[in-house]
Amino acid sequence: MKDKLKSLWRFFFGDSARAFGSASLILLALLAISPAKDHFSQWRHYQKQYLHLIRGRADAVTLERHFQGGIQQIWIPEQQVTDRCTTCHLGLKEASLNDVSAVAFRKHPVIPHSLTEFGCTTCHRGQGAATTVEEAHSATEQWEQPLLRAKYIESGCGQCHLEKQTATPFLNQGRQLISTSGCTNCHTIKQADGTYIVPEDDPPSLKHVADKTTREWVYAWIKDPQAYASTATMPNYHLSDDDARDISAFIIAQSAPLEPPLQPVKADAKAPADPAAGTSLYGQSFCASCHAMQNAAGMLVGGNVGPELTGIGTKAKPEWLPDWVANPNHYDPATMMPHYRFDAAQVATLAGFLASKTEPDFLANVHLDPATPQQIEHGKRLVLENGCASCHEINGIKKPENFAPELSRIGSKPMSQLLFVEGVERSLPGYVSAKVRNPRAFGSSLKMPQFKLTPQQVDAITTALLALTDRAQTQPPAMRIASVQQTKYEPAGHAGQLMKDLRCFTCHMINGHGGDMAPDLTWEGTAVQRDWLTQFLKNPETLRPALIRRMPKFNLTEAEINSLADYMMTVYQTPQFDRDWLPVSEFTPATAEQGRQLFYSKFACQSCHIADFAKDKGYIGPALAGTGKRFNAAWVYHWLKDPQALRPGTIEPNQHMTDDEARALTAFLMSLKSTGSKEVAKK
Amino acid sequence: MKRALIAYCGITLLLTSGCSRKSKQPPQLQATAKGAAIVESSGGKQIGYIGLPLDQPVVVQVNDASGAAVAGAAVYFSGAPGVSFEPPAALTDSSGQVTSAVSLGQQAGRYKISASTRDASGKNVEIAIEEAALGYQQTLGAQLNAQYCIRCHDPESSPLRVSNMDNLSVKPHPFTEGETLNKMTDADLIALISHGGPALNKSAEMPPWGYTLSKSDIAALVAYIRAVADPPYEAGGLVYAQK
Numbered sequence: 001m002k003d004k005l006k007s008l009w010r011f012f013f014g015d016s017a018r019a020f021g022s023a024s025l026i027l028l029a030l031l032a033i034s035p036a037k038d039h040f041s042q043w044r045h046y047q048k049q050y051l052h053l054i055r056g057r058a059d060a061v062t063l064e065r066h067f068q069g070g071i072q073q074i075w076i077p078e079q080q081v082t083d084r085c086t087t088c089h090l091g092l093k094e095a096s097l098n099d100v101s102a103v104a105f106r107k108h109p110v111i112p113h114s115l116t117e118f119g120c121t122t123c124h125r126g127q128g129a130a131t132t133v134e135e136a137h138s139a140t141e142q143w144e145q146p147l148l149r150a151k152y153i154e155s156g157c158g159q160c161h162l163e164k165q166t167a168t169p170f171l172n173q174g175r176q177l178i179s180t181s182g183c184t185n186c187h188t189i190k191q192a193d194g195t196y197i198v199p200e201d202d203p204p205s206l207k208h209v210a211d212k213t214t215r216e217w218v219y220a221w222i223k224d225p226q227a228y229a230s231t232a233t234m235p236n237y238h239l240s241d242d243d244a245r246d247i248s249a250f251i252i253a254q255s256a257p258l259e260p261p262l263q264p265v266k267a268d269a270k271a272p273a274d275p276a277a278g279t280s281l282y283g284q285s286f287c288a289s290c291h292a293m294q295n296a297a298g299m300l301v302g303g304n305v306g307p308e309l310t311g312i313g314t315k316a317k318p319e320w321l322p323d324w325v326a327n328p329n330h331y332d333p334a335t336m337m338p339h340y341r342f343d344a345a346q347v348a349t350l351a352g353f354l355a356s357k358t359e360p361d362f363l364a365n366v367h368l369d370p371a372t373p374q375q376i377e378h379g380k381r382l383v384l385e386n387g388c389a390s391c392h393e394i395n396g397i398k399k400p401e402n403f404a405p406e407l408s409r410i411g412s413k414p415m416s417q418l419l420f421v422e423g424v425e426r427s428l429p430g431y432v433s434a435k436v437r438n439p440r441a442f443g444s445s446l447k448m449p450q451f452k453l454t455p456q457q458v459d460a461i462t463t464a465l466l467a468l469t470d471r472a473q474t475q476p477p478a479m480r481i482a483s484v485q486q487t488k489y490e491p492a493g494h495a496g497q498l499m500k501d502l503r504c505f506t507c508h509m510i511n512g513h514g515g516d517m518a519p520d521l522t523w524e525g526t527a528v529q530r531d532w533l534t535q536f537l538k539n540p541e542t543l544r545p546a547l548i549r550r551m552p553k554f555n556l557t558e559a560e561i562n563s564l565a566d567y568m569m570t571v572y573q574t575p576q577f578d579r580d581w582l583p584v585s586e587f588t589p590a591t592a593e594q595g596r597q598l599f600y601s602k603f604a605c606q607s608c609h610i611a612d613f614a615k616d617k618g619y620i621g622p623a624l625a626g627t628g629k630r631f632n633a634a635w636v637y638h639w640l641k642d643p644q645a646l647r648p649g650t651i652e653p654n655q656h657m658t659d660d661e662a663r664a665l666t667a668f669l670m671s672l673k674s675t676g677s678k679e680v681a682k683k
Numbered sequence: 684m685k686r687a688l689i690a691y692c693g694i695t696l697l698l699t700s701g702c703s704r705k706s707k708q709p710p711q712l713q714a715t716a717k718g719a720a721i722v723e724s725s726g727g728k729q730i731g732y733i734g735l736p737l738d739q740p741v742v743v744q745v746n747d748a749s750g751a752a753v754a755g756a757a758v759y760f761s762g763a764p765g766v767s768f769e770p771p772a773a774l775t776d777s778s779g780q781v782t783s784a785v786s787l788g789q790q791a792g793r794y795k796i797s798a799s800t801r802d803a804s805g806k807n808v809e810i811a812i813e814e815a816a817l818g819y820q821q822t823l824g825a826q827l828n829a830q831y832c833i834r835c836h837d838p839e840s841s842p843l844r845v846s847n848m849d850n851l852s853v854k855p856h857p858f859t860e861g862e863t864l865n866k867m868t869d870a871d872l873i874a875l876i877s878h879g880g881p882a883l884n885k886s887a888e889m890p891p892w893g894y895t896l897s898k899s900d901i902a903a904l905v906a907y908i909r910a911v912a913d914p915p916y917e918a919g920g921l922v923y924a925q926k
Contacts, residue, residue: 151732152734618847653892
């Protein structure tokens with residue numbers, strides 16, 4: 001054995017010539033390893049596979065001409081993109097390859113961007129520079145970001161698109177939820193365009209809470225807000241009985257009485273004579289446009305702008321309800337609720353109706369002894385610890401700053417900064433979604449409360465959070481589409497005060513400020529006739545039969561109506577054209593007749609609008625039977641020519657009419673002066 | 684060749700989510716009863732989005748030879764890689780049913796999922812259920828449809844959206860009606876949506892959208908119409924199913 005080895009050694013290294021030869025051979029072999037590795041590398045196999053695939057196809061010649069072997073790379077230094085994905089994904093740009101079942105070679109689905117300009121990892125994450133399947137797609141020791149799952153893909157869009165895009169419903173929903181759930185009361189989110197996601201959950205002030213409700217109700221509410229109203233946005237803090245007892249003690253102790261104080265309910269006050277009167281006033285005032293209430297069948301009916309009212313009689317003190325209904329500004333000057341001008345009888349009717357909406361079970365097991373100073377003191381500590389004042393105004397407690405971690409770059413948070421617990425997928429999306437879904441799973445002492453979200457809502461919020469990346473913050477500003485922010489517009493003067501008192505901006509947008517529940521009024525003064533406007537403010541009949549949300553009747557005085565109408569007619573005018581530019585006197589009956597024919601035949605307007613209540617039925621758009629009394633001809637004409645120029649985003653199609661057609665149709669519509677309306681049967 | 688194939692299988696596996704790995708090995712269930720047939724109760728033919736759970740769960744029912752529901756039978760769900768089920772397998776409840784939340788895969792298109800059970804002889808009885816997943820372009824189309832088209836084209840009403848179909852003298856087709864819409868070419872659809880009914884000698888009650896929506900919006904609407912057609916637009920086209 002030993003001899004054999006010796007002779008072998010001698011054979012290779014016996015003399016200097018042999019030794020040199022053998023060493024050279026070994027070196028050569030070593031040198032060959034790298035090219036051989038390259039030759040057998042994964043991506044080459046993919047390229048061979050791809051060639052095999054395309055050679056079998058009808059357009060093989062074209063496809064082969066497009067094919068380039070070797071490592072491919074999309075390099076965009078200013079976006080930090082170095083993506084070699086196209087080394088294996090060879091068919092991404094080949095339109096004909098959209099029927100290929102192998103995902104690796106299929107054409108990329110249609111998106112509005114070119115791969116060459118944006119790269120792959122910008123949206124999909126993964127390791128762009130890698131050239132093996134494992135490294136490119138999965139998290140490795142050197143690389144934290146695996147490919148993003150499809151359900152979060154819209155987060156890619158959200159890095160540049162801070163505006164609301166039609167094509168990204170989940171991203172939009174996520175951003176909306178972050179805002180309406182009030183996440184940003186505690187977490188700061190500064191977007192790449194310098195704007196902040198502002199909370200829109202409208203948590204009530206607690207300055208006078210003891211005037212509104214009882215300590216028992218506060219106790220039961222903070223223990224489980226959704227037990228009171230399934231739609232409650234306040235999250236659950238999973239408080240112990242003792243903690244809830246002490247917090248409720250402190251909150252009530254801090255409450256200051258209203259100035260002037262509430263009127264006590266008279267001992268001899270009787271329930272309203274006719275209970276049905278309350279129901280009908282609630283209906284006529286369109287309270288349900290904003291408030292939901294469970295009906296007899298247990299179905300929730302109504303909007304979500306204000307709180308649900310199913311159990312309001314259990315929550316609100318009997319003396320608070322009439323005060324609030326009469327003028328909400330007294331209790332809360334910052335409320336979104338309008339100041340209806342109810343008379344004393346109406347106030348009593350409505351307050352009585354609301355007081356009868358009770359949920360006795362909610363307080364059935366709540367028995368609190370009078371609070372001790374120690375309990376109040378402990379309650380204060382808990383209020384500070386839990387950051388209650390991040391959302392609510394509380395006497396004697398300052399709103400904490402940066403109560404929770406800033407989330408402006410959560411979408412790029414390094415894994416080393418994340419603490420995982422059992423059952424949470426070890427990835428950034430896994431972490432973020434688990435935190436949103438069940439924050440206390442990360443430790444029962446953590447402060448973040450439990451929100452009530454469906455799995456789909458959790459995914460949407462996660463998508464919006466994952467869009468908040470380093471890339472979003474550092475990329476060239478030219479790539480960004482800024483978010484649309486509310487302006488600070490406020491109407492001036494006496495009419496302005498009135499509009500604020502009526503809370504017009506809760507529903508209407510004017511000059512970029514306000515809600516989107518009702519039409520934008522920025523150019524209302526150009527659109528409508530003054531007489532119609534005053535009539536409408538006096539008695540707002542519905543303009544769109546198929547809508548549930550309607551303009552409420554505020555019981556305005558003559559003077560108030562005139563003040564509003566004057567202001568709107570003078571201030572809310574478009575600079576695009578003059579209101580009186582097209583006098584009706586110019587129209588002849590012949591033109592109007594021509595317009596009538598266009599209405600019913602060429603443009604078939606009756607499929608969406610009613611010109612004649614006796615025979616038309618379409619109800620997607622507003623009824624037009626009273627156009628001649630409502631609108632100005634110039635507005636109608638310009639609307640017909642280009643609706644989106646007057647109201648961006650309106651669904652009225654631009655029919656590309658000629659000037660003559662628009663003029664004839666205007667003549668016809670202006671000749672319609674019906675004052676009647678007809679309730680269209682709702683299906 | 685073989686290596687490349689293995690590598691290829693590898694990549695498809697990797698491209699799909701972790702869930703698929705979970706659904707790879709459905710737990711073995713101790714069935715207390717066996718049925719003879721499996722039928723779909725609800726949840727088929729939904730239109731969902733890539734990677735996201737379908738709105739409604741899929742519910743299947745196991746019946747015996749006489750058509751009566753069987754409780755305690757084991758039902759296993761399976762689908763293409765990337766499709767996940769929660770739960771992936773379960774015993775039928777007292778009404779003979781199993782309910783599972785389904786998330787479709789990462790690719791837009793049609794999916795065929797299957798639910799199976801074993802009959803008394805140990806034979807697999809199976810039912811195929813079809814679903815569709817929308818990707819970027821089809822999602823845009825779906826959103827535009829909801830904004831601009833649905834009130835004329837969908838006979839269903841909801842409290843927030845009253846159908847206008849009954850008010851039209853010519854009844855449009857819901858976009859799911861493949862029988863009609865599949866016969867129209869892409870060019871026809873684009874012409875009709877852009878220029879309105881008269882472009883194809885149809886009613887002017889179908890308005891023109893070409894001056895309101897962009898070309899890519901209209902392409903997205905066509906993509907959506909194709910994606911939801913029932914029967915499918917391309918008979919025998921690509922369907923994601925279990926190998």
